[in-house]
Amino acid sequence: MPGSAAARPTWWPHFTSTVRSTALTARLGRALGIAFGICFLTGLLSYTQYLSTSWLPKPAVPAWGYRLTQGIHVTTGLASIPLVLIKLWSVYPTTFRWPPFRSVKRVLEIASAVVLIAAVSVQLVTGLLNLLDWYPFGWDFVVVHYALAYVVIGSLLIHIAIKLPDIRYGLGTKLAEGDVLSEVPWDENPDSHSNAGPLPPPVTPGISRRGVLVAAGTGIGLIVITTVGQSIRPLEPLGLLAIRQPSKGWQGVPVSETAAEAGVVEAAQDPAWQLEIVGPNPYVLGLADLDALATAEAHLPVAANKGWSVAADWRGIPLPELVERAGGGPGSRVLVRSLDRTGIKSSQIWGSQLAQALLATHLNGERLALDHGYPLRLIAPNRAELFCTKWLTRIEVLS
CATH class of the missing domain: 3.90.420.10 (Oxidoreductase, molybdopterin-binding domain)
Structure with missing residues (x-):
């Protein structure tokens, strides 16, 4: 029968890890969605600095307003880089479901994911290069960064709409439970919330799903702490990843x-x-x-x-x-x-x-x-x- 394990070619990739799961992916996705939302809103505020339009006033109060919003924008953007990588790690086995194009919904899911991943990759990589004052690309960074932000948010919302049943299922399921991203192909129900099918967790896993979240949160927290010193003076001594530090400059x-x-x-x-x-x-x-x-x-x-x-x-x-x-x-x-x-x-x-x-x-x-x-x-x-x-x-x- 189409979609059964017997119909899958032997050369088709398969995965056995039971750490990945719908529950884990949904929680990582929620964190990433919040980060992207913050980046988008603070980015819009930043872009107003480039506009010389009388209908859009630039208030002088609070004097530290741009300092706050742009500091949040850059710090959140940097923190999003490892978060995106972890999120991709958690879902990439679903790329190899068999058959690859089982339904219209599956095709839309793949298309929205491709656009989203491509837009996010360009946005984060060029954003990082901008912080380093390195522009190997041949376009106006500000114009493209602003326009691409709408592509990221638009494709993200479409992807969320398509995956909403899985997201609801994942967030409503305990990390220790939930469906596993594994070698098991889809079951006969194409609308199942399962990413790949249920497998029992290993008796002594190298790291638990909760451990993945803790490790990810710790790593991202370290990135934030070692970056915000460039805008929060008391944390400057910890600014190992800060591009520039306040005390290291003329006057x-x-x-x-x-x-x-x-x-x-x-x-x-x-x-x-x-x-x-x-x-x-x-x-x-x-x-x-x-x-x-x-x-x-x-x-x-x-x-x-x-x-x-x-x-x-x-x-x-x-x-x-x-x-x-x-x-x-x-x-x-x-x-x-x-x-x-x-x-x-x-x-x-x-x-x-x-x-x-x-x-x-x-x-x-x-x-x-x-x-x-x-x-x-x-x-x-x-x-x-x-x-x-x-x-x-x-x-x-x-x-």
């Missing part, structure tokens, strides 16, 4: 892009440097003017899209003062331009972030280091470090 703040990488060393150190402010009443400021105007102080975090962040003491010129002098006001949109030749050359700021923005000349009591944006950089609350533009050369009051 106590990490550097995402150096002046040499941006190609601005000579221009930023030019004694004749001037800041051009363009508006109804245009004017320019020189280096000597900065020192006379830099009297405001603020304690604000700087938070990178790669997950690291640190709070610092800044001193400089309130941006609204310069905007008002140029003929603008609280409702103005302001474009700040950089000497940078390679990275983010300009960014816009408006609304409550503009009201509290600072053009920083000093960091932690010292004149800005060249790699931190000397002679002048933008610092604003709840704003990605990428858009706290360094090496300023021009400010345009747009409205």
Whole structure:
């Protein structure tokens, strides 16, 4: 009879482990679904930093908002890598069910799994490479990462819908019980919740199903603890996997892009440097003017899209003062331009972030280091470090 053990070719792969089970897979899947949901929502918040749309305001309060959400996004993404691998380990025997395409439901299950695995693999691998500042792929990381997030979530929801009976069965079954992913082929009921068929657990297993969950949770917990030190200062000594650490950088703040990488060393150190402010009443400021105007102080975090962040003491010129002098006001949109030749050359700021923005000349009591944006950089609350533009050369009051 089709689907029976006798009909399965002898060369077809089979599995004998009784550790894998529907109950174990369902619990791993639940954890992964939660992780993906957190990554998706915090990723959407992060993407708003890239949008210069007036209908989507960027609040200045809380000042540490981006620091929190992006830190969670990066940490959860890193933790998802081993979780995905464990989940795939728990289900890969189902790939070799015989016959492989027994029903329409089975075909849909395979198709949704293929799309999901492919999208997740690209998303996690390129996300990790982004943290390492390595872009061997030929596309815009931010655009693809954002678009692919919808593919991941969409295919995940479809896969959940198809597998919902198995998920309900697995979550409602004790780990010590439940059906086993093994060599046993499907039974005659194609709609059975069993992944492969029941087998008794071994008398002395190398590791129990509960042990798999404990080991996975412990490993993922270690990844989190050794990563979050890049955004939670007290845990910095444990940050063995942190890409950057707050204390390891000029003036106590990490550097995402150096002046040499941006190609601005000579221009930023030019004694004749001037800041051009363009508006109804245009004017320019020189280096000597900065020192006379830099009297405001603020304690604000700087938070990178790669997950690291640190709070610092800044001193400089309130941006609204310069905007008002140029003929603008609280409702103005302001474009700040950089000497940078390679990275983010300009960014816009408006609304409550503009009201509290600072053009920083000093960091932690010292004149800005060249790699931190000397002679002048933008610092604003709840704003990605990428858009706290360094090496300023021009400010345009747009409205």
